[in-house]
Amino acid sequence: MKTNSRMKSYYAVIFSSLRSVEDTPGYEETAARMLRLAEKQPGFLGFESVRDRHGAGISVSYWKNKKSIKYWKNQAEHSFAQKKGRTLWYKQYKIRIALVKDEYEYIKNDDLT
């Protein structure tokens, strides 16, 4: 078991979405491709994503600064994917850009419990 706290300063992009009811093709491939692309962008720090069986999803990507977020938002292939997302894949979404100021982590150490 470990709990720690560190003062941080980096950005989180919180993407909350609801998929379209229809299982429109191309979504999974594009999502995987976008993650591979994002990982190569300057300032990319990490990514977490969860979607449930009702089509609700929350994805959070982490970035060094606002400049790297803006750069990724306007990257040509990503920009095209965003347009397809609005047309085909998402019923609604909300994006929040937030400055991470503090973090805590807990990892259960089964060897000690």
Add this chain to the structure above:
Amino acid sequence: MKTNSRMKSYYAVIFSSLRSVEDTPGYEETAARMLRLAEKQPGFLGFESVRDRHGAGISVSYWKNKKSIKYWKNQAEHSFAQKKGRTLWYKQYKIRIALVKDEYEYIKNDDLT
């Protein structure tokens, strides 16, 4: 279809977690109870939560300021639930406290498409 952008200033608490493999009792009830309690706290603005079938979850709660986050963290019943969470329900989790600076929203208007 609607897309808008507004400058914001409020806080997000991003809770990324992995549930324990065992289906330990009490989790659903406590999670629902905690949400009802949180909604009554001063400074509570909203809550979004998604968990997939593998036990990975991302929950984000939104708060007016850091003071309201601290108050909720230390609220007696919530504090007890956090301890049970570490003992029984979570294999690991990470909490990030972040200041939301900007947001965009997209809602598909099916009447117009």
